[in-house]
Amino acid sequence: MSTAAAETQSAEDPKTFYQNLVSTLESRRDALSEAEKSFGGYQPLERAELIEWLKFQCWYEQEAAGFIGSWLRDTPEPEVFVGLCRQVADEGKHYQLILSHLESLGTNMEGWTPEPEWVAWVSEFYAAGDDTLERVAAHNITGELGAMDAFDGLLPRVPDSTRAVLEKIIPDEKFHVSLGRMAVHRYATTADRQARVRDRVMTAFELEQKGRLAFERRLQQVREEAAANDTSPAPGKAADTGQSLQWVCQVCGWIYDEAVGDPDSGIPPGTAFEDIPDDWMCPECLVTKEDFVLLSV
Structure with missing residues (x-):
């Protein structure tokens, strides 16, 4: 029996493999602390904290558009190529939506910088990967499922205007998850490929948790600064000044x-x-x- 045949025989059914992978991620997330489960999504966000999360998310969307776009030249699988083209457009749209929302709150991205953990996780690890399966496994499985969990946690805790923005983004995130699922179902067909997918997914998970804890650290800094000088009204609520809005x-x-x-x-x-x-x-x-x-x- 050839090596390739042996690998195929020892591999899990790709659909079963994917479901087991997602179940493992869910179990590991369930075991996390509240701070690790969601980017501030376990408590209502004050104005300064909300703005910090929006800036992080705006940066993330821009980074994703860049590194996914860089994969296109080296994506031979036609259906994945088409899906990634759509995803690049989605990430660009999300970036513009969040940037416009930030501007409506009286701020922008000028002078904002990411934490080192975010750079290692998003800019470096997600951007890497030897082939389509490794890239999509890290970002469209771990990353997009994590983003959807974070959005679900945040929706009840943000102003209506921010919720409206997130509700425009969430359907696209569901498509990105389905793209990752499709790629695994079709191409993770050998033991070697499944092992590489599993390794990328779990490494991405570990980096994601470091990124979330770094966000908690950033939020603490924001809270300390806001306690001293933030007297502005909460986002989505007008000050009672009698002026037109x-x-x-x-x-x-x-x-x-x-x-x-x-x-x-x-x-x-x-x-x-x-x-x-x-x-x-x-x-x-x-x-x-x-x-x-x-x-x-």
Whole structure:
């Protein structure tokens, strides 16, 4: 019997192998501390903490678009290639959504730097891998499943405006997970390939936990700084100043000023955003009210 035949015979069924891999990840996550399970998702995030998480996520999306794009030239599997092309576009869209949301909160990415653990985990390890299986195993299995867990933990603990952004991202994350599952089902067919996939998945898991603990360290620094000087209102809530509010389109950045209205669309000056008809559209990009968030005041 050839070596290849022996490897095929000793390998698990790829679908069973994938399910066992995911079950192992779930069991290991269940055994973690609250801080390790989610990026701050076990408690309500104050304004400064929320902004720090958004900046981390914005950086992560940009990094993912870059390293996944770098895989394309060396991805011979046609269906995986097409899926990764879509994923690059998704990560770019997520980056823009979060960046626009940050700007609506009165901040941006200028001057922000990642922790060393994040660089080792995302920029270096995820970007590496000898072939499609190793790359997708690390990121689209461990990474994307971890991201979905983090989002699930955060959704009840963030303002409505942030929740609306996450709800636009989550369906794409589900596709990324399914892409990783498909790649394993089709190509992790030998004992050697399954061993390499398992090694990448578990190494990614260990680096992920170091990254999450580094985020807790960063949050503690943010809390200490915020306790001394943050007196701004919580995200998504206007200060009681009597002034008109401004709302920003998360797609194109156009701002609706309640004092100005949108006369060209029949919305007179002084019209509160909540009083605009539901069928009104952004004058610049034609999205609906659902794509606007309150500009911080």
